[in-house]
Amino acid sequence: MLNLHRLRILREIDQRGSVSAAAKALWMTPPSVSQHMTALESETGVAMLERVGRGVRLTPAAKRLVAHTERMLADMERAEAELAAAREEVAGPLTISAPSTAARAIVVPAAVELAAAHPALELTISDIEQPDSLVELRSGHVDIAIGLEYTFTRAMEHGGFDIEPLLSEPVYIAMPANHPLASTDVRLTDLRNERWFAARGPNPCRDAVLRATAYAGFEPRIELLSTIDYQLTLAAIDAGLGVSLVPHLALSGDYANVVLKPLHDLPLRRHIFAALREGSRTSPQIAAALDAMKRAADGLAAGFHEAAA
Incomplete structure:
Protein backbone atom coordinates (compact mmCIF):
# COMPACT_ATOMS: atom_id res chain seq x y z
CA MET A 1 0.00 0.00 0.00
CA ALA A 85 -18.17 19.84 11.89
CA ALA A 86 -19.26 17.26 14.46
CA ARG A 87 -17.62 19.33 17.21
CA GLU A 88 -19.81 21.86 18.97
CA GLU A 89 -17.45 24.84 18.73
CA VAL A 90 -15.29 26.47 16.09
CA ALA A 91 -11.83 25.89 17.51
CA GLY A 92 -8.22 25.21 16.60
CA PRO A 93 -5.59 26.85 14.41
CA LEU A 94 -6.32 28.72 11.18
CA THR A 95 -3.79 30.60 9.05
CA ILE A 96 -4.84 33.20 6.48
CA SER A 97 -2.34 34.79 4.09
CA ALA A 98 -3.21 38.06 2.38
CA PRO A 99 -1.56 41.01 0.62
CA SER A 100 -1.45 44.08 2.81
CA THR A 101 -4.38 45.97 1.25
CA ALA A 102 -6.75 43.01 1.55
CA ALA A 103 -5.42 42.08 4.99
CA ARG A 104 -6.04 45.56 6.36
CA ALA A 105 -9.49 46.06 4.83
CA ILE A 106 -10.96 42.54 4.90
CA VAL A 107 -9.02 40.10 7.07
CA VAL A 108 -8.47 42.33 10.12
CA PRO A 109 -12.18 43.29 10.45
CA ALA A 110 -13.05 39.62 10.02
CA ALA A 111 -10.53 38.74 12.75
CA VAL A 112 -12.31 41.10 15.17
CA GLU A 113 -15.63 39.39 14.46
CA LEU A 114 -14.11 35.91 14.76
CA ALA A 115 -12.42 36.70 18.07
CA ALA A 116 -15.78 37.73 19.55
CA ALA A 117 -17.83 34.89 18.06
CA HIS A 118 -15.28 32.06 18.30
CA PRO A 119 -12.78 32.67 21.11
CA ALA A 120 -11.34 29.16 20.76
CA LEU A 121 -10.28 29.82 17.17
CA GLU A 122 -6.51 30.35 16.96
CA LEU A 123 -6.14 32.74 14.02
CA THR A 124 -2.83 33.69 12.42
CA ILE A 125 -2.61 36.33 9.67
CA SER A 126 0.39 36.14 7.33
CA ASP A 127 1.54 38.61 4.66
CA ILE A 128 2.78 35.95 2.22
CA GLU A 129 1.71 37.02 -1.28
CA GLN A 130 1.23 35.31 -4.62
CA PRO A 131 2.63 33.13 -5.97
CA ASP A 132 4.32 31.92 -2.75
CA SER A 133 1.05 31.95 -0.79
CA LEU A 134 -0.48 29.39 -3.16
CA VAL A 135 2.48 27.04 -2.71
CA GLU A 136 2.11 27.37 1.06
CA LEU A 137 -1.64 26.77 0.76
CA ARG A 138 -1.15 23.56 -1.20
CA SER A 139 1.48 22.42 1.30
CA GLY A 140 -0.84 22.96 4.25
CA HIS A 141 1.11 25.78 5.89
CA VAL A 142 -1.70 28.22 5.01
CA ASP A 143 -5.42 27.41 5.21
CA ILE A 144 -6.86 30.35 3.23
CA ALA A 145 -4.81 32.33 0.71
CA ILE A 146 -6.29 35.68 -0.30
CA GLY A 147 -5.41 36.25 -3.94
CA LEU A 148 -5.71 38.97 -6.57
CA GLU A 149 -6.61 39.04 -10.24
CA TYR A 150 -6.95 42.14 -12.42
CA THR A 151 -8.88 42.80 -15.60
CA PHE A 152 -7.00 41.06 -18.43
CA THR A 153 -4.79 39.12 -16.02
CA ARG A 154 -5.06 35.64 -14.62
CA ALA A 155 -2.90 35.39 -11.54
CA MET A 156 -3.15 31.64 -10.96
CA GLU A 157 -4.32 28.32 -12.24
CA HIS A 158 -7.34 27.31 -10.18
CA GLY A 159 -6.86 23.54 -10.52
CA GLY A 160 -6.66 21.85 -7.15
CA PHE A 161 -8.13 24.85 -5.30
CA ASP A 162 -11.63 25.91 -4.36
CA ILE A 163 -12.14 29.61 -5.13
CA GLU A 164 -14.47 31.92 -3.20
CA PRO A 165 -14.92 35.44 -4.69
CA LEU A 166 -14.79 38.18 -2.06
CA LEU A 167 -14.71 41.58 -3.76
CA SER A 168 -14.37 43.39 -7.08
CA GLU A 169 -12.98 46.90 -6.72
CA PRO A 170 -12.24 49.75 -9.14
CA VAL A 171 -8.67 50.53 -10.15
CA TYR A 172 -7.62 54.12 -10.86
CA ILE A 173 -4.74 55.87 -12.51
CA ALA A 174 -2.98 57.91 -9.83
CA MET A 175 -1.15 61.03 -10.99
CA PRO A 176 0.24 64.24 -9.48
CA ALA A 177 -2.37 66.94 -8.96
CA ASN A 178 -0.40 69.35 -11.18
CA HIS A 179 -0.31 66.90 -14.10
CA PRO A 180 -1.69 68.41 -17.35
CA LEU A 181 -4.31 65.62 -17.52
CA ALA A 182 -5.43 65.90 -13.90
CA SER A 183 -8.55 67.92 -14.78
CA THR A 184 -9.57 66.03 -17.93
CA ASP A 185 -10.82 62.59 -18.93
CA VAL A 186 -7.84 60.21 -19.05
CA ARG A 187 -7.10 57.42 -21.49
CA LEU A 188 -4.28 55.00 -20.99
CA THR A 189 -2.83 55.92 -24.36
CA ASP A 190 -2.34 59.48 -23.07
CA LEU A 191 0.20 58.17 -20.57
CA ARG A 192 2.64 56.40 -22.87
CA ASN A 193 5.42 58.92 -22.18
CA GLU A 194 5.04 58.97 -18.41
CA ARG A 195 7.34 57.46 -15.81
CA TRP A 196 5.46 54.48 -14.35
CA PHE A 197 5.77 52.79 -10.97
CA ALA A 198 5.04 49.07 -10.66
CA ALA A 199 5.45 46.29 -8.12
CA ARG A 200 8.34 43.90 -8.17
CA GLY A 201 7.64 40.79 -10.23
CA PRO A 202 6.29 38.24 -10.50
CA ASN A 203 3.25 39.91 -9.01
CA PRO A 204 -0.36 40.39 -10.21
CA CYS A 205 -0.10 44.15 -9.58
CA ARG A 206 2.93 44.46 -11.87
CA ASP A 207 1.26 42.21 -14.43
CA ALA A 208 -1.76 44.53 -14.42
CA VAL A 209 0.42 47.50 -15.41
CA LEU A 210 2.25 45.55 -18.11
CA ARG A 211 -0.84 43.97 -19.65
CA ALA A 212 -3.00 47.09 -19.50
CA THR A 213 -0.36 49.20 -21.22
CA ALA A 214 0.27 46.45 -23.77
CA TYR A 215 -3.46 46.45 -24.51
CA ALA A 216 -3.17 50.21 -25.06
CA GLY A 217 -0.29 49.64 -27.47
CA PHE A 218 2.81 50.70 -25.55
CA GLU A 219 5.45 49.46 -23.14
CA PRO A 220 5.58 51.48 -19.90
CA ARG A 221 8.78 53.20 -18.81
CA ILE A 222 9.09 51.73 -15.32
CA GLU A 223 11.74 53.70 -13.44
CA LEU A 224 12.84 54.89 -10.01
CA LEU A 225 10.44 52.84 -7.88
CA SER A 226 9.69 49.12 -7.81
CA THR A 227 7.69 48.17 -4.73
CA ILE A 228 4.64 46.26 -3.53
CA ASP A 229 3.99 49.03 -0.98
CA TYR A 230 1.17 51.20 -2.32
CA GLN A 231 1.77 53.84 0.35
CA LEU A 232 5.31 54.32 -0.93
CA THR A 233 3.96 54.46 -4.49
CA LEU A 234 1.37 57.10 -3.54
CA ALA A 235 4.00 59.11 -1.67
CA ALA A 236 6.19 59.14 -4.79
CA ILE A 237 3.22 60.24 -6.93
CA ASP A 238 2.37 62.88 -4.32
CA ALA A 239 5.92 64.19 -4.81
CA GLY A 240 5.31 64.49 -8.56
CA LEU A 241 7.64 61.66 -9.58
CA GLY A 242 5.39 59.50 -11.77
CA VAL A 243 2.08 57.66 -12.25
CA SER A 244 0.70 54.22 -11.45
CA LEU A 245 -2.40 52.06 -11.28
CA VAL A 246 -3.86 52.00 -7.78
CA PRO A 247 -6.77 49.85 -6.50
CA HIS A 248 -9.42 51.35 -4.25
CA LEU A 249 -8.32 49.47 -1.12
CA ALA A 250 -4.85 51.03 -1.35
CA LEU A 251 -6.28 54.49 -0.69
CA SER A 252 -5.28 55.02 2.91
CA GLY A 253 -3.36 58.04 4.12
CA ASP A 254 -3.53 61.67 3.09
CA TYR A 255 -1.94 62.48 -0.26
CA ALA A 256 -3.13 66.00 -1.06
CA ASN A 257 -1.16 66.20 -4.30
CA VAL A 258 -2.49 62.95 -5.81
CA VAL A 259 -5.43 62.84 -8.22
CA LEU A 260 -7.24 59.55 -8.92
CA LYS A 261 -8.83 59.17 -12.34
CA PRO A 262 -10.84 56.38 -13.96
CA LEU A 263 -9.50 55.21 -17.30
CA HIS A 264 -12.10 55.92 -19.98
CA ASP A 265 -10.61 53.61 -22.60
CA LEU A 266 -9.96 50.67 -20.28
CA PRO A 267 -12.10 50.32 -17.12
CA LEU A 268 -9.96 48.25 -14.76
CA ARG A 269 -10.97 46.22 -11.73
CA ARG A 270 -9.13 44.15 -9.17
CA HIS A 271 -10.83 40.94 -8.09
CA ILE A 272 -10.06 39.63 -4.61
CA PHE A 273 -10.73 35.96 -3.87
CA ALA A 274 -10.07 33.36 -1.21
CA ALA A 275 -8.29 30.21 -2.39
CA LEU A 276 -8.79 27.03 -0.35
CA ARG A 277 -7.45 23.53 -0.60
CA GLU A 278 -9.97 21.46 -2.49
CA GLY A 279 -12.36 19.77 -0.07
CA SER A 280 -11.72 22.09 2.89
CA ARG A 281 -14.65 24.50 2.34
CA THR A 282 -16.90 22.83 4.92
CA SER A 283 -14.34 22.95 7.72
CA PRO A 284 -15.99 24.96 10.54
CA GLN A 285 -12.90 27.18 10.96
CA ILE A 286 -12.67 27.93 7.26
CA ALA A 287 -16.42 28.38 6.82
CA ALA A 288 -16.57 30.83 9.75
CA ALA A 289 -13.60 32.83 8.43
CA LEU A 290 -15.02 32.97 4.90
CA ASP A 291 -18.39 34.19 6.16
CA ALA A 292 -16.72 36.91 8.25
CA MET A 293 -14.51 38.04 5.36
CA LYS A 294 -17.47 38.14 2.98
CA ARG A 295 -19.36 40.38 5.38
CA ALA A 296 -16.35 42.69 5.62
CA ALA A 297 -15.99 42.74 1.83
CA ASP A 298 -19.71 43.45 1.31
CA GLY A 299 -19.44 46.45 3.60
CA LEU A 300 -16.52 47.80 1.60
CA ALA A 301 -18.24 47.37 -1.77
CA ALA A 302 -21.11 49.55 -0.65
CA GLY A 303 -18.74 52.49 -0.19
CA PHE A 304 -16.84 52.36 -3.48
CA HIS A 305 -16.72 55.46 -5.67
CA GLU A 306 -16.69 54.09 -9.19
CA ALA A 307 -15.51 57.41 -10.62
CA ALA A 308 -12.82 59.50 -8.99
CA ALA A 309 -12.77 63.27 -9.13
Whole structure:
Protein backbone atom coordinates (compact mmCIF):
# COMPACT_ATOMS: atom_id res chain seq x y z
CA MET A 1 0.00 0.00 0.00
CA LEU A 2 1.28 3.46 -0.84
CA ASN A 3 2.55 5.53 2.09
CA LEU A 4 0.64 8.83 2.19
CA HIS A 5 3.47 10.61 3.98
CA ARG A 6 5.84 9.75 1.15
CA LEU A 7 3.28 10.87 -1.39
CA ARG A 8 3.10 14.24 0.38
CA ILE A 9 6.87 14.50 0.16
CA LEU A 10 6.77 13.68 -3.56
CA ARG A 11 4.14 16.37 -4.11
CA GLU A 12 6.26 18.86 -2.16
CA ILE A 13 9.27 18.18 -4.40
CA ASP A 14 7.02 18.77 -7.39
CA GLN A 15 5.75 22.07 -5.94
CA ARG A 16 9.09 23.38 -4.66
CA GLY A 17 11.28 22.20 -7.52
CA SER A 18 14.05 20.54 -5.50
CA VAL A 19 14.73 18.07 -2.71
CA SER A 20 16.36 20.72 -0.54
CA ALA A 21 13.43 23.17 -0.90
CA ALA A 22 10.94 20.40 -0.12
CA ALA A 23 12.98 19.38 2.91
CA LYS A 24 12.99 22.95 4.23
CA ALA A 25 9.22 23.29 3.79
CA LEU A 26 8.60 19.97 5.55
CA TRP A 27 11.06 20.60 8.40
CA MET A 28 13.11 17.63 7.26
CA THR A 29 16.69 17.14 6.15
CA PRO A 30 17.48 16.59 2.45
CA PRO A 31 18.95 13.12 3.17
CA SER A 32 15.71 12.15 4.93
CA VAL A 33 13.64 13.30 1.93
CA SER A 34 15.90 11.33 -0.40
CA GLN A 35 15.53 8.24 1.78
CA HIS A 36 11.75 8.47 1.60
CA MET A 37 11.92 8.78 -2.19
CA THR A 38 14.17 5.73 -2.38
CA ALA A 39 11.65 3.84 -0.24
CA LEU A 40 8.77 4.98 -2.46
CA GLU A 41 10.63 3.79 -5.55
CA SER A 42 11.24 0.43 -3.84
CA GLU A 43 7.54 0.12 -2.91
CA THR A 44 6.31 0.92 -6.42
CA GLY A 45 9.12 -0.47 -8.55
CA VAL A 46 9.03 2.80 -10.51
CA ALA A 47 11.59 5.62 -10.65
CA MET A 48 10.24 8.82 -9.07
CA LEU A 49 13.08 11.28 -9.71
CA GLU A 50 15.57 11.81 -12.48
CA ARG A 51 18.70 13.90 -12.53
CA VAL A 52 18.74 17.17 -14.46
CA GLY A 53 22.09 18.90 -14.15
CA ARG A 54 22.65 19.42 -10.43
CA GLY A 55 18.96 19.08 -9.61
CA VAL A 56 16.15 16.58 -10.02
CA ARG A 57 12.73 16.47 -11.60
CA LEU A 58 9.81 14.11 -11.36
CA THR A 59 9.50 11.33 -13.91
CA PRO A 60 6.30 11.13 -15.97
CA ALA A 61 5.10 8.28 -13.74
CA ALA A 62 5.75 10.38 -10.63
CA LYS A 63 3.81 13.29 -12.16
CA ARG A 64 0.82 11.01 -12.66
CA LEU A 65 1.16 9.78 -9.08
CA VAL A 66 1.13 13.39 -7.82
CA ALA A 67 -2.18 13.95 -9.65
CA HIS A 68 -3.64 10.95 -7.80
CA THR A 69 -2.15 12.30 -4.56
CA GLU A 70 -3.96 15.61 -5.04
CA ARG A 71 -7.28 13.80 -5.30
CA MET A 72 -6.53 11.67 -2.22
CA LEU A 73 -5.57 14.72 -0.18
CA ALA A 74 -8.74 16.53 -1.27
CA ASP A 75 -10.77 13.54 -0.02
CA MET A 76 -8.87 13.70 3.27
CA GLU A 77 -9.66 17.42 3.54
CA ARG A 78 -13.36 16.63 3.13
CA ALA A 79 -13.19 13.87 5.74
CA GLU A 80 -11.39 16.11 8.23
CA ALA A 81 -13.90 18.90 7.60
CA GLU A 82 -16.82 16.55 8.27
CA LEU A 83 -15.23 15.36 11.52
CA ALA A 84 -14.55 18.93 12.61
CA ALA A 85 -18.17 19.84 11.89
CA ALA A 86 -19.26 17.26 14.46
CA ARG A 87 -17.62 19.33 17.21
CA GLU A 88 -19.81 21.86 18.97
CA GLU A 89 -17.45 24.84 18.73
CA VAL A 90 -15.29 26.47 16.09
CA ALA A 91 -11.83 25.89 17.51
CA GLY A 92 -8.22 25.21 16.60
CA PRO A 93 -5.59 26.85 14.41
CA LEU A 94 -6.32 28.72 11.18
CA THR A 95 -3.79 30.60 9.05
CA ILE A 96 -4.84 33.20 6.48
CA SER A 97 -2.34 34.79 4.09
CA ALA A 98 -3.21 38.06 2.38
CA PRO A 99 -1.56 41.01 0.62
CA SER A 100 -1.45 44.08 2.81
CA THR A 101 -4.38 45.97 1.25
CA ALA A 102 -6.75 43.01 1.55
CA ALA A 103 -5.42 42.08 4.99
CA ARG A 104 -6.04 45.56 6.36
CA ALA A 105 -9.49 46.06 4.83
CA ILE A 106 -10.96 42.54 4.90
CA VAL A 107 -9.02 40.10 7.07
CA VAL A 108 -8.47 42.33 10.12
CA PRO A 109 -12.18 43.29 10.45
CA ALA A 110 -13.05 39.62 10.02
CA ALA A 111 -10.53 38.74 12.75
CA VAL A 112 -12.31 41.10 15.17
CA GLU A 113 -15.63 39.39 14.46
CA LEU A 114 -14.11 35.91 14.76
CA ALA A 115 -12.42 36.70 18.07
CA ALA A 116 -15.78 37.73 19.55
CA ALA A 117 -17.83 34.89 18.06
CA HIS A 118 -15.28 32.06 18.30
CA PRO A 119 -12.78 32.67 21.11
CA ALA A 120 -11.34 29.16 20.76
CA LEU A 121 -10.28 29.82 17.17
CA GLU A 122 -6.51 30.35 16.96
CA LEU A 123 -6.14 32.74 14.02
CA THR A 124 -2.83 33.69 12.42
CA ILE A 125 -2.61 36.33 9.67
CA SER A 126 0.39 36.14 7.33
CA ASP A 127 1.54 38.61 4.66
CA ILE A 128 2.78 35.95 2.22
CA GLU A 129 1.71 37.02 -1.28
CA GLN A 130 1.23 35.31 -4.62
CA PRO A 131 2.63 33.13 -5.97
CA ASP A 132 4.32 31.92 -2.75
CA SER A 133 1.05 31.95 -0.79
CA LEU A 134 -0.48 29.39 -3.16
CA VAL A 135 2.48 27.04 -2.71
CA GLU A 136 2.11 27.37 1.06
CA LEU A 137 -1.64 26.77 0.76
CA ARG A 138 -1.15 23.56 -1.20
CA SER A 139 1.48 22.42 1.30
CA GLY A 140 -0.84 22.96 4.25
CA HIS A 141 1.11 25.78 5.89
CA VAL A 142 -1.70 28.22 5.01
CA ASP A 143 -5.42 27.41 5.21
CA ILE A 144 -6.86 30.35 3.23
CA ALA A 145 -4.81 32.33 0.71
CA ILE A 146 -6.29 35.68 -0.30
CA GLY A 147 -5.41 36.25 -3.94
CA LEU A 148 -5.71 38.97 -6.57
CA GLU A 149 -6.61 39.04 -10.24
CA TYR A 150 -6.95 42.14 -12.42
CA THR A 151 -8.88 42.80 -15.60
CA PHE A 152 -7.00 41.06 -18.43
CA THR A 153 -4.79 39.12 -16.02
CA ARG A 154 -5.06 35.64 -14.62
CA ALA A 155 -2.90 35.39 -11.54
CA MET A 156 -3.15 31.64 -10.96
CA GLU A 157 -4.32 28.32 -12.24
CA HIS A 158 -7.34 27.31 -10.18
CA GLY A 159 -6.86 23.54 -10.52
CA GLY A 160 -6.66 21.85 -7.15
CA PHE A 161 -8.13 24.85 -5.30
CA ASP A 162 -11.63 25.91 -4.36
CA ILE A 163 -12.14 29.61 -5.13
CA GLU A 164 -14.47 31.92 -3.20
CA PRO A 165 -14.92 35.44 -4.69
CA LEU A 166 -14.79 38.18 -2.06
CA LEU A 167 -14.71 41.58 -3.76
CA SER A 168 -14.37 43.39 -7.08
CA GLU A 169 -12.98 46.90 -6.72
CA PRO A 170 -12.24 49.75 -9.14
CA VAL A 171 -8.67 50.53 -10.15
CA TYR A 172 -7.62 54.12 -10.86
CA ILE A 173 -4.74 55.87 -12.51
CA ALA A 174 -2.98 57.91 -9.83
CA MET A 175 -1.15 61.03 -10.99
CA PRO A 176 0.24 64.24 -9.48
CA ALA A 177 -2.37 66.94 -8.96
CA ASN A 178 -0.40 69.35 -11.18
CA HIS A 179 -0.31 66.90 -14.10
CA PRO A 180 -1.69 68.41 -17.35
CA LEU A 181 -4.31 65.62 -17.52
CA ALA A 182 -5.43 65.90 -13.90
CA SER A 183 -8.55 67.92 -14.78
CA THR A 184 -9.57 66.03 -17.93
CA ASP A 185 -10.82 62.59 -18.93
CA VAL A 186 -7.84 60.21 -19.05
CA ARG A 187 -7.10 57.42 -21.49
CA LEU A 188 -4.28 55.00 -20.99
CA THR A 189 -2.83 55.92 -24.36
CA ASP A 190 -2.34 59.48 -23.07
CA LEU A 191 0.20 58.17 -20.57
CA ARG A 192 2.64 56.40 -22.87
CA ASN A 193 5.42 58.92 -22.18
CA GLU A 194 5.04 58.97 -18.41
CA ARG A 195 7.34 57.46 -15.81
CA TRP A 196 5.46 54.48 -14.35
CA PHE A 197 5.77 52.79 -10.97
CA ALA A 198 5.04 49.07 -10.66
CA ALA A 199 5.45 46.29 -8.12
CA ARG A 200 8.34 43.90 -8.17
CA GLY A 201 7.64 40.79 -10.23
CA PRO A 202 6.29 38.24 -10.50
CA ASN A 203 3.25 39.91 -9.01
CA PRO A 204 -0.36 40.39 -10.21
CA CYS A 205 -0.10 44.15 -9.58
CA ARG A 206 2.93 44.46 -11.87
CA ASP A 207 1.26 42.21 -14.43
CA ALA A 208 -1.76 44.53 -14.42
CA VAL A 209 0.42 47.50 -15.41
CA LEU A 210 2.25 45.55 -18.11
CA ARG A 211 -0.84 43.97 -19.65
CA ALA A 212 -3.00 47.09 -19.50
CA THR A 213 -0.36 49.20 -21.22
CA ALA A 214 0.27 46.45 -23.77
CA TYR A 215 -3.46 46.45 -24.51
CA ALA A 216 -3.17 50.21 -25.06
CA GLY A 217 -0.29 49.64 -27.47
CA PHE A 218 2.81 50.70 -25.55
CA GLU A 219 5.45 49.46 -23.14
CA PRO A 220 5.58 51.48 -19.90
CA ARG A 221 8.78 53.20 -18.81
CA ILE A 222 9.09 51.73 -15.32
CA GLU A 223 11.74 53.70 -13.44
CA LEU A 224 12.84 54.89 -10.01
CA LEU A 225 10.44 52.84 -7.88
CA SER A 226 9.69 49.12 -7.81
CA THR A 227 7.69 48.17 -4.73
CA ILE A 228 4.64 46.26 -3.53
CA ASP A 229 3.99 49.03 -0.98
CA TYR A 230 1.17 51.20 -2.32
CA GLN A 231 1.77 53.84 0.35
CA LEU A 232 5.31 54.32 -0.93
CA THR A 233 3.96 54.46 -4.49
CA LEU A 234 1.37 57.10 -3.54
CA ALA A 235 4.00 59.11 -1.67
CA ALA A 236 6.19 59.14 -4.79
CA ILE A 237 3.22 60.24 -6.93
CA ASP A 238 2.37 62.88 -4.32
CA ALA A 239 5.92 64.19 -4.81
CA GLY A 240 5.31 64.49 -8.56
CA LEU A 241 7.64 61.66 -9.58
CA GLY A 242 5.39 59.50 -11.77
CA VAL A 243 2.08 57.66 -12.25
CA SER A 244 0.70 54.22 -11.45
CA LEU A 245 -2.40 52.06 -11.28
CA VAL A 246 -3.86 52.00 -7.78
CA PRO A 247 -6.77 49.85 -6.50
CA HIS A 248 -9.42 51.35 -4.25
CA LEU A 249 -8.32 49.47 -1.12
CA ALA A 250 -4.85 51.03 -1.35
CA LEU A 251 -6.28 54.49 -0.69
CA SER A 252 -5.28 55.02 2.91
CA GLY A 253 -3.36 58.04 4.12
CA ASP A 254 -3.53 61.67 3.09
CA TYR A 255 -1.94 62.48 -0.26
CA ALA A 256 -3.13 66.00 -1.06
CA ASN A 257 -1.16 66.20 -4.30
CA VAL A 258 -2.49 62.95 -5.81
CA VAL A 259 -5.43 62.84 -8.22
CA LEU A 260 -7.24 59.55 -8.92
CA LYS A 261 -8.83 59.17 -12.34
CA PRO A 262 -10.84 56.38 -13.96
CA LEU A 263 -9.50 55.21 -17.30
CA HIS A 264 -12.10 55.92 -19.98
CA ASP A 265 -10.61 53.61 -22.60
CA LEU A 266 -9.96 50.67 -20.28
CA PRO A 267 -12.10 50.32 -17.12
CA LEU A 268 -9.96 48.25 -14.76
CA ARG A 269 -10.97 46.22 -11.73
CA ARG A 270 -9.13 44.15 -9.17
CA HIS A 271 -10.83 40.94 -8.09
CA ILE A 272 -10.06 39.63 -4.61
CA PHE A 273 -10.73 35.96 -3.87
CA ALA A 274 -10.07 33.36 -1.21
CA ALA A 275 -8.29 30.21 -2.39
CA LEU A 276 -8.79 27.03 -0.35
CA ARG A 277 -7.45 23.53 -0.60
CA GLU A 278 -9.97 21.46 -2.49
CA GLY A 279 -12.36 19.77 -0.07
CA SER A 280 -11.72 22.09 2.89
CA ARG A 281 -14.65 24.50 2.34
CA THR A 282 -16.90 22.83 4.92
CA SER A 283 -14.34 22.95 7.72
CA PRO A 284 -15.99 24.96 10.54
CA GLN A 285 -12.90 27.18 10.96
CA ILE A 286 -12.67 27.93 7.26
CA ALA A 287 -16.42 28.38 6.82
CA ALA A 288 -16.57 30.83 9.75
CA ALA A 289 -13.60 32.83 8.43
CA LEU A 290 -15.02 32.97 4.90
CA ASP A 291 -18.39 34.19 6.16
CA ALA A 292 -16.72 36.91 8.25
CA MET A 293 -14.51 38.04 5.36
CA LYS A 294 -17.47 38.14 2.98
CA ARG A 295 -19.36 40.38 5.38
CA ALA A 296 -16.35 42.69 5.62
CA ALA A 297 -15.99 42.74 1.83
CA ASP A 298 -19.71 43.45 1.31
CA GLY A 299 -19.44 46.45 3.60
CA LEU A 300 -16.52 47.80 1.60
CA ALA A 301 -18.24 47.37 -1.77
CA ALA A 302 -21.11 49.55 -0.65
CA GLY A 303 -18.74 52.49 -0.19
CA PHE A 304 -16.84 52.36 -3.48
CA HIS A 305 -16.72 55.46 -5.67
CA GLU A 306 -16.69 54.09 -9.19
CA ALA A 307 -15.51 57.41 -10.62
CA ALA A 308 -12.82 59.50 -8.99
CA ALA A 309 -12.77 63.27 -9.13
